[in-house]
Amino acid sequence: xxxxxxxxxxxxxxxxxxxxxxxxxxxxxxxxxxxxxxxxxxxxxxxxxxxxxxxxxxxxxxxxxxxxxxxxxxxxxxxxxxxxxxxxxxxxxxxxxxxxxxxxxxxxxxxxxxx
Ligand code: AMP
Ligand code: ZN
Numbered sequence: 103x104x105x106x107x108x109x110x111x112x113x114x115x116x117x118x119x120x121x122x123x124x125x126x127x128x129x130x131x132x133x134x135x136x137x138x139x140x141x142x143x144x145x146x147x148x149x150x151x152x153x154x155x156x157x158x159x160x161x162x163x164x165x166x167x168x169x170x171x172x173x174x175x176x177x178x179x180x181x182x183x184x185x186x187x188x189x190x191x192x193x194x195x196x197x198x199x200x201x202x203x204x205x206x207x208x209x210x211x212x213x214x215x216x217x
Contacts, residue, residue, distance in 0.1 A: 103151055104150055104151060106202075109151055109200075109201065109202050110200060110202070111147050111151075111202035111204065114133065115131055121133035121134070122134040124144055124176055124179070124180065125176055129148060129150075129168055129169075130146060130147060130148050130149060130165075130168065130169050130172070131147050131149060132144050132146045132147075132172060132207075138208075138215075139206075139214050139215050139216035139217045140187075140208035140209060140215075140217065141209070141210025141211060141214075142180045142181070142182050142209045142210045143206065143207070143208045144176065144180070144208075145205065145206060145207070146169045146172065146205040146207055147203065147204045148162075148165055148169065148203060150165070151202055153201050153202065154193055154196075155190055155203065156193055170188070173207055177209050180209070181210075182209030182210055184209070186207060186209035187207070187208045188205055189205075189208070189217060190204075190206070191206075
């Protein structure tokens with residue numbers, strides 16, 4: 103399945119739900135988290151509906167690398183100068199709430215509310 107009509111992040115990709123986008127290309131989207139834990143907190147998501155890291159296969163390696171490789175530029179553009187943190191929650195025990203793969207990318211001066 104390339105998109106799930108019931109998935110909130112697929113609906114963001116489709117433009118049916120608004121988001122504060124910071125990057126978009128043919129493979130991915132990056133937008134501000136609606137409930138940030140840090141001064142800068144964005145989510146990197148593939149446009150393809152992949153449920154979680156549990157579903158990632160070798161054929162997705164390029165896509166995951168592509169998303170990760172946007173991070174330094176995005177953090178720089180958002181004014182993050184002193185380091186940043188990636189978090190990926192996977193499945194129930196990983197406390198994943200939105201079932202569309204996403205990479206949390208956080209930065210900015212501490213203290214943070216979480217993470
Ligand atoms: P996780 O627990 O890793 O599944 O995190 C899901 C994240 O998605 C949380 O940090 C939420 O604040 C965020 N989130 C949920 N809905 C939206 C939305 N419509 N726009 C932006 N971020 C969202
Ligand atoms: Zn989805």
